[in-house]
Amino acid sequence: MAITIKDVAKLANVAPSTVSRVIANSPRISENTKKRVREAMEELGYHPNFIARSLASQSTKVIGIVLPHSSGVFFQNPFFAEVIHGLSEGAREKHYALQMTTGKTEDELYQGVMQMVQGGRVDGIILLYSRIDDKILSYLKDRNFPFVVIGKPFESVEQITHVDNDNYLAAKEATEYMINLGHKKIGFIGGSPSLTVTIDRLNGYKEALKNSKIKLNENYIIHEEFHREGGQDAVMALLRRSIPPTALIVTDDLMALGVVNSLTEMQIDIPNEVSIISFNNALFAEMSRPPLTSIDIHIVELGYQAARSLIQLLENENEPVKRIIIPHHLVVRHSCASPSILISSDIE
Amino acid sequence: MAITIKDVAKLANVAPSTVSRVIANSPRISENTKKRVREAMEELGYHPNFIARSLASQSTKVIGIVLPHSSGVFFQNPFFAEVIHGLSEGAREKHYALQMTTGKTEDELYQGVMQMVQGGRVDGIILLYSRIDDKILSYLKDRNFPFVVIGKPFESVEQITHVDNDNYLAAKEATEYMINLGHKKIGFIGGSPSLTVTIDRLNGYKEALKNSKIKLNENYIIHEEFHREGGQDAVMALLRRSIPPTALIVTDDLMALGVVNSLTEMQIDIPNEVSIISFNNALFAEMSRPPLTSIDIHIVELGYQAARSLIQLLENENEPVKRIIIPHHLVVRHSCASPSILISSDIE
DNA sequence: ATGAAAGCGCTAACAA
DNA sequence: TTGTTAGCGCTTTCAT
Numbered sequence: 226m227a228i229t230i231k232d233v234a235k236l237a238n239v240a241p242s243t244v245s246r247v248i249a250n251s252p253r254i255s256e257n258t259k260k261r262v263r264e265a266m267e268e269l270g271y272h273p274n275f276i277a278r279s280l281a282s283q284s285t286k287v288i289g290i291v292l293p294h295s296s297g298v299f300f301q302n303p304f305f306a307e308v309i310h311g312l313s314e315g316a317r318e319k320h321y322a323l324q325m326t327t328g329k330t331e332d333e334l335y336q337g338v339m340q341m342v343q344g345g346r347v348d349g350i351i352l353l354y355s356r357i358d359d360k361i362l363s364y365l366k367d368r369n370f371p372f373v374v375i376g377k378p379f380e381s382v383e384q385i386t387h388v389d390n391d392n393y394l395a396a397k398e399a400t401e402y403m404i405n406l407g408h409k410k411i412g413f414i415g416g417s418p419s420l421t422v423t424i425d426r427l428n429g430y431k432e433a434l435k436n437s438k439i440k441l442n443e444n445y446i447i448h449e450e451f452h453r454e455g456g457q458d459a460v461m462a463l464l465r466r467s468i469p470p471t472a473l474i475v476t477d478d479l480m481a482l483g484v485v486n487s488l489t490e491m492q493i494d495i496p497n498e499v500s501i502i503s504f505n506n507a508l509f510a511e512m513s514r515p516p517l518t519s520i521d522i523h524i525v526e527l528g529y530q531a532a533r534s535l536i537q538l539l540e541n542e543n544e545p546v547k548r549i550i551i552p553h554h555l556v557v558r559h560s561c562a563s564p565s566i567l568i569s570s571d572i573e
Numbered sequence: 574m575a576i577t578i579k580d581v582a583k584l585a586n587v588a589p590s591t592v593s594r595v596i597a598n599s600p601r602i603s604e605n606t607k608k609r610v611r612e613a614m615e616e617l618g619y620h621p622n623f624i625a626r627s628l629a630s631q632s633t634k635v636i637g638i639v640l641p642h643s644s645g646v647f648f649q650n651p652f653f654a655e656v657i658h659g660l661s662e663g664a665r666e667k668h669y670a671l672q673m674t675t676g677k678t679e680d681e682l683y684q685g686v687m688q689m690v691q692g693g694r695v696d697g698i699i700l701l702y703s704r705i706d707d708k709i710l711s712y713l714k715d716r717n718f719p720f721v722v723i724g725k726p727f728e729s730v731e732q733i734t735h736v737d738n739d740n741y742l743a744a745k746e747a748t749e750y751m752i753n754l755g756h757k758k759i760g761f762i763g764g765s766p767s768l769t770v771t772i773d774r775l776n777g778y779k780e781a782l783k784n785s786k787i788k789l790n791e792n793y794i795i796h797e798e799f800h801r802e803g804g805q806d807a808v809m810a811l812l813r814r815s816i817p818p819t820a821l822i823v824t825d826d827l828m829a830l831g832v833v834n835s836l837t838e839m840q841i842d843i844p845n846e847v848s849i850i851s852f853n854n855a856l857f858a859e860m861s862r863p864p865l866t867s868i869d870i871h872i873v874e875l876g877y878q879a880a881r882s883l884i885q886l887l888e889n890e891n892e893p894v895k896r897i898i899i900p901h902h903l904v905v906r907h908s909c910a911s912p913s914i915l916i917s918s919d920i921e
Numbered sequence: 922a923t924g925a926a927a928g929c930g931c932t933a934a935c936a937a
Numbered sequence: 938t939t940g941t942t943a944g945c946g947c948t949t950t951c952a953t
Contacts, residue, residue, distance in 0.1 A: 274693045275692035275693060276624060276627045276628045276693045280624045280625055280628050297658070300654050301654070305654050306648050306649070306653050309648065309657075310644075310648040317676070317681075322672055322674070324672045325661060325670070326670070327662075327665055339620065340623070343622075344622060344623035344624070345575075345623055346623050346635075453856075482860065508801075512857070512860055512861070
């Protein structure tokens, strides 16, 4: 068995409780005994047992992070690595550990979260996604368990601390960018319609069209999964429209990559025949041929702020509910151009 | 306070230890009382407290994973997401949780590992890298703490369970592939020379050259970090050689991407002027223009097997030390060709 | 400023 | 087959 607080106490000739106070650096212990105790700890190579401490103090200093189910897809997307990067920075700074839960099905995931929460494994939880009617979110909310969501909660927005982009605005700007280039037939390729990020971006897109008096064409809106195949399927569907769009708002780089693949294969020129703007600005956007104009949403920062917010929530009894909006910005590359007069008038 | 084992015991009219045995599904409890106890648990919505269980049983059912320091670079590389994917599958199947440690410096990382280990936070550890003279590995080994490394340990290979590819063979085959195409001036762009993966691949490269009686040119060997800039710097250096290589073995996709970028910018044709073969076969390899011939090392499987091996180690008193080799395979795309007679004879 | 002692929720050895 | 009891290593009242 390892060195315990008792061993230290014995060597330093004090009570275990005194050692405990020294660890917590209680001001009620004289510098003198603090020094003695610390020397004893040093000499014995003592390290506090976190589990015991957790049990006694009812706090673990670990944060649980919940990936969406079907995490297979999620792992492939650069979003995952970046958000974890940010989370791990934020957690490490405050000396919190990170624990991960995944599940193949929603129910498996739910069980995992329940174990984390009721098992007392974590002090708080960060949801890496936000969707409509999420059982897990309801569970956390009902139990009043501390949590933060990355993305905008679908309901009770005012009561849930979350870190998000202004996805409505970002999509509106992206769409306006296309409109300003002269596009009128603009397609929208979004993720699952049950994700709030998709809903917000779709609304931004619609608003921009409305403001410019462009009639919304429901046939121009496609929902697919956030991976390459999703983008491919989406663009194929869009190309089957009697009048295909000349510009596409694609809400994920990996999808956009699929879009580019398909168009390239069909020898459709980007940006002269179809313009594309993507979201997230992962390395893929830069690597694509042509390089994609993309909206950078600063994913690392999203994770970093989420970790910090949760920790504040945990450490401050009555920390208010917060909404943190991470700014986005447009990175212009070479996937957007004015619609070719030829083509657009040709078809009409 | 939440429902405890005592509450259940009271309701079911048994002793707490009986409830504990029911949880563990001990065969020494009658089906009858099992049923009664389970009903009580159900009725109260009882969930066992993992922390208390961990303290009493001295086992946490959590696995610690250690990223290399300078994890900033590591997070960017698709290797990270894939290996975590595999780890999380392997851990979840056996109902283990995953906890992550990162650090900006080696010392910070070391402290983190010490906390995990001595703090009793984890039952075992997986190192996601393998380097020469690793303090952390020595620490784990000295304390006899269960761990598994992904990659080949530099020392005591026979005494440390690890999951690896046959990197020596993979690089040898890659090099032979180039030789068979007719290349004689073959460059090697590897990662840090303190990583065993680099060492193994370099040795495989050298062996292939030797077997084909091609004289080793130390100027053709470059070491850089596993990211794009690394690849760019490396290829620039190689191009400054009086006789630049006509083929490149690049031990990482992201680096290869940098190589391709630089060559493309300089209007050097791939594969006609320079052939490239990369490692890992991430999406980047496929996306690159031209698409890269690459060696797929099955990173997800690496993670999956690592998790399983560690769990076996933890659950079986005298599980033997194991070395698991994940097969690799060559994926041929369009970045390799025979050296142009013109160019190679021209220069010589 | 320090010590004694109870207890966090569970497991496991020992009894019965 | 089940109950009793003593910890696991720490924190935290309550005394002193």
